Amino acid sequence: MSSQPSPDIPSLGGTFGALFVGATIGAILFGIMNIQMLIYYKRYPNDWLLYRHSVTLFWVLETVHIALGTHALYHYLINMDLRGALEADIIWSFRLQVVIKVWTIVFVQGLYAIRLWKLGRHFHKIIPWFVFIVVGASVGAGIFLSYDLYVPPNLASIFIINRSIYAFFSVIIMADLTIAFMMCYYLYKSRAAMHFSSMAGLLLGLMQLVLVSGLATSVSSLVSVFTYIAWPKTLIFVAIDFIIPKLYVNSLLAMFNYRQEHSSKESITERLVPAVLQFPPTSSVDHTTETGVGLRPLFAVQDIRSSSENLGNTKGTIDPPMSRV
Secondary structure, three states, X not given: OOOOOOOOOOOOHHHHHHHHHHHHHHHHHHHHHHHHHHHHHHHOOOOOHHHHHHHHHHHHHHHHHHHHHHHHHHHHHHOOOHHHHHHOEOOHHHHHHHHHHHHHHXXXXXXXXXXXXXXXXXXXXXXXXXXXXXXXXXXXXXXXXXXXXXXXXXXXXXXXXHHHHHHHHHHHHHHHHHHHHHHHHHHHHHHXXXXXXXXXXXXXXXXXXXXXXXHHHHHHHHHHHHHHHHOOOOOHHHHHHHHHHHHHHHHHHHHHHHHHHHHOOOHHHHHHOOHHHHOOOXXXXXXXXXXXXXXXXXXXXXXXXXXXXXXXXXXXXXXXXXXXX
């Protein structure tokens, strides 16, 4: 008669098997992030200092995150059996990699908030500041979760910090949706003010990219919360947590690199698009080119169009005598 496993012990597939799958997918996304980072530095060697240093910081955080996750996974899979791993003290690298995940998400949202403020201030003076309130809530929820992570003594009791987990994921989902929809709104307003099809296509592509990125990160966070609610005594939600920060960083790098891809296709777009949307390369010392230029190029475009119409009218008054000849 075959022995049956104890019902008190979660299955290997729902615990460390899920962690292994999550770590594998996270490693793939980390490789994609490295490629995007190399593309960014090659195309924008003189980009704004904040952007370049932020990309470097995200690379360091994600490198440490994947190293700590690999260390924790090796410790639990190789050095311990299933029951001992779940009931033993949580290894330090496991706690620390979750903390790094939390603050990577918050930092990415903060950078999105700066981008949104730089875009929205040309249309409203107060509304763009609302996104900083949302990101501030993410900071508070991140502090709450970072503190609670050191409360559970072992992996089997990680469900006792459900309040901080629910609070953090609820806040970052709200922040993601707020940033995505506000960014799309201001890009739509900028698109409505443009008269060139190439510029309209660029802004439409940015809107689609921002919306898809925001929905992707929000959906991944929702899936993590749902798996935690449905299977609180498994580690499936922790496996999804391996993936989430890399989705955030990849979405940010994709938006950085998207602007160069489309601005290089149309030279006229490069000259006429507003600086807040064009993101031109600036020196590391002075970034006033990007922050100090408003939507004045739009008025220059309108002046060019009106001048062309005047020339057309003048030509219309000259052509009839020549036609008589």
